[in-house]
Amino acid sequence: MPPTAPHSRHRPKIAVMGAGSIGCHLGGSLAGAADVTLIGRPAAMDALREHGLSLTGGGRRVLRVGSSGGPADVRLATRPDAAAGADFVLVTVKSAATADAARLLAPQLTPGTVVVSFQNGLRNTQILDSALDGHPVLAGMVPYNVLRTSPGAFHQGSGGTLMVEDTPRAGPLVRALAGAGLRIEARGDMREVQYAKLLMNLNNAINALSGLPLRDQLGQRAYRECLALSQCEALAAYQAEGIRPARLGPVPARLTPRLLRLPDGLFRRLAAATLAVDAQARSSTWEDLQRGRPTEIDSLQGEVVALAARHALPAPVNTELISLVRRMEAAGPGAGRRWSGGELLAKVTSVR
Ligand SMILES: NC(=O)c1ccc[n+]([C@@H]2O[C@H](COP(=O)([O-])OP(=O)(O)OC[C@H]3O[C@@H](n4cnc5c(N)ncnc54)[C@H](OP(=O)(O)O)[C@@H]3O)[C@@H](O)[C@H]2O)c1
Structure with missing residues (x-):
């Protein structure tokens, strides 16, 4: 008999599929408020066993890790069967790996x-939903x-x-995240949140091409x-599709391009929150290119180009950004x- 997932337990049992930056951060942060198992690649697990898991930014924590049972803050696993019996599985693989992760999780x-x-991206919940028949799939951000x-060190x-979908099913996770000291909001408009996040993530490629900290x-x-x-290309495509991105910051999404175009001094004063990133922060696209991994460009600029094409709208800037990132992918790690x-x-203006 497979173990059941009793939702009434005080400490939910949480498996994290994809022990990378976000998986280790969420899993490590939740360690005090939930029973956490990180599922990752053997090399990533070896690094965690050797170095432990340390989280910096927002209060440094060093966690103990272990392979199964025992006095460990988080458990480590390399096989998807470690998700059996979990109340929640948090999926934190890159978008291109979602279908494979879903295939591995489905029987477990x-x-x-x-x-x-x-995850970032617009399609992950649908991919998970269609592969994980009968299991509720919620969007988070x-x-x-x-x-x-x-x-082993994540900053x-x-x-x-x-943010996570506002449904009673999410309750124990929301409480655990809040109990772990993370700010969490349950929202009824996660689709609009995802579109708003995509607008922000369009900077990932630009950041990677700059080679600079954010x-x-x-x-x-x-x-x-x-x-x-x-x-602007994305917003035109959204409008054609009838999408109204959620407002995630002080400025509505449709006005953000105007804010971005302000002179540096004025922008610094008005967009202090946007620049409230520390000196080390870089986009995950930059990190992927440094480490010679495929980027998520298809789920970022690629979505804008696809949506624009559906409405016969031009998207030359995003098309060009895709091709520049592709060239960096082809150049090899850090090149x-x-x-x-x-x-x-x-x-990018030469192609408009
Ligand atoms: N990093 C950020 O700042 C950030 C912020 C907000 C949202 N996000 C989003 O969060 C998601 C995760 O991003 P990330 O930066 O955490 O990526 P990441 O560091 O690459 O982590 C993903 C991890 O999952 C592993 N993985 C993939 N498939 C697996 C499988 N079947 N079994 C076990 N492990 C598997 C990957 O290993 P391999 O590399 O060997 O495949 C990698 O170690 C993305 O959608 C990203 O856009 C990231």
């Missing part, structure tokens, strides 16, 4: 297990930036409130103009051209 999940995607700084470089890159008007152009703000702006 216990009746009643709730699956929550804490991570607003802040987490970077792996060394093996949160900015702040914000986690704060330095966003502090320069030419890079912000590139982002504004990219967002490829770094673009100054002026150069990148000239490049």
Whole structure:
């Protein structure tokens, strides 16, 4: 008989599928409020066993880790069967790995297990939903930036409130996250939240092409103009599709391009929250390129280009950004051209 997933337990049992930056951050943060198992690649698990799991930013924590049972803050596993009996499975793999993760999880999940995607991108919940027949799949959103700084060490470089679908099923997870000291909001408009997050994530490619930390890159008007152009194409496609992105910050999404175009001094004053990222923070696209991994560009600029095409709208800036990131992927780990703000702006405006 497979173990059941009793929702009444005080400490929920949580498995995290994908022990990378977000998985280790969420799993490690939850360790005091839930029974956490991280499921990851053997190399990632070896690094955690050797170095432990340390989280910096928002209060440093060093956690003990173990393989099964015993006095460990988090348990480590390399096989998806470690998700059996979990109340919640948090999916934190990159979007391109979602279908495979779902295929591996499907035979392991216990009746009643709730699956929550804490990924960027618009399609992950649908992919999980169709592969995990009968299991509720909820959308989640991570607003802040987490970077792996060394093996086993993860740094949160900015702040914000986690979001998850507002349903009673999410209750124990919401309470555990809040109990772990993370800001969490249950929302009834997660689809609109995902579209709003996509607008913000369009900066990932620009950040990677700049080679700069996020704060330095966003502090320069030419890079912000590139982002504004990219967002304007997305907003036009959203409008054609009838999508109204949620408001996630002080400025409505449709006005963000105007804010981005302000001169540096004024932008710094008015967008203090946007620049409240610490000096180390970089986009995950930058990290993927440094480590020679495929980027999520298809789930970011790729979604805008696809949506625009559906409405016969042009999206040359996003198309060009995809091709520049592809060239960096092809150049190999840490290689490829770094673009100054002026150069990148000239490049993306030359194709309009
Ligand atoms: N990092 C951020 O700041 C941030 C912020 C907000 C949202 N997000 C989103 O969160 C998601 C995760 O991003 P991330 O930066 O945490 O990615 P990441 O560091 O690459 O972590 C994903 C991990 O999952 C592993 N994995 C993939 N498939 C697996 C499988 N079948 N079994 C076990 N492990 C598997 C990956 O290993 P391999 O690399 O070997 O495949 C990798 O170690 C993405 O959608 C991202 O856009 C990231």
